Amino acid sequence: MTYLHQFLEEMTASRKMTRSTLHAYEGDLRDFYHFFKDQPVENVAFPDIQNYLLTQKHLAPSTVARRLSSLRQFYTFLIANGKIKENPFSFVRMTPYKSKLAPLANPEDVTRLLEGAQGANSAEGKRLSVLLQILYISDMSVNDLVSLPLAVGLVVSKGRKKFLTFHKNNLIVPLTKAAHDSLQAYMKVRNHFLIRNQESPWLFPSSSQKGHLTRQRFGQLLKELSLKMKLDPVDNSLYNFRYNLRKNKELERNFGDD
Known part of the structure; x- marks a missing residue:
């Protein structure tokens, strides 16, 4: 999981992230690594991602949206470091998540x-x-x-x-x-x-x-x-x-x- 550790270190250094958000990103990526434990993450293609997303249907839309965001950023990191040439998550589209935040103050x-x-x-x-x-x-x-x-x-x-x-x-x-x-x-x-x-x-x-x-x-x-x-x-x-x-x-x- 060398790439994972390098990515998290870079996120910690370059982004103003709360500790809880960083832990959430790490959990998302570890789940992804576990799913593809028999396949190097740099070899994952769009069809593989479709299979992975089928296992995420039980999660809340907000969790899936965050997970997709963390994975997109992870693969952008791999591109920047010359490990892959294109981001397989760039082909993934999801219905926009509607936040439950109250639109007006009460x-x-x-x-x-x-x-x-x-x-x-x-x-x-x-x-x-x-x-x-x-x-x-x-x-x-x-x-x-x-x-x-x-x-x-x-x-x-x-x-x-x-x-x-x-x-x-x-x-x-x-x-x-x-x-x-x-x-x-x-x-x-x-x-x-x-x-x-x-x-x-x-x-x-x-x-x-x-x-x-x-x-x-x-x-x-x-x-x-x-x-x-x-x-x-x-x-x-x-x-x-x-x-x-x-x-x-x-x-x-x-x-x-x-």
């Missing part, structure tokens, strides 16, 4: 989710409330949010600051009263999430391999809240929630009171 859903989390009395509810409040007021990525260090929360909870300072990206997030109150409330129950009462360097500790709440688990919690609030969990997935927040901010800038 301020009411965002507000209901914030209020629903804020009204929860459990430790899990208080954690979700502060996560959503910080997302709401900042442009912080979800990965950065779930991996905030404990020191960030301690400074705020002791009343010394009314903003988050995240030195990793030189990011300063002024806290609204709702966000500040949510963080204060969460810090009082944070010990609930410690594993065997062992202290953690993370603001949002968990039993995950990373030691902190993961993006995936955050997405699951948001889905559970959406169902509880009788909202569509697809329209209010973590990705769409971020999308709606951005759209809401654009609407406020473009159509707000002068």
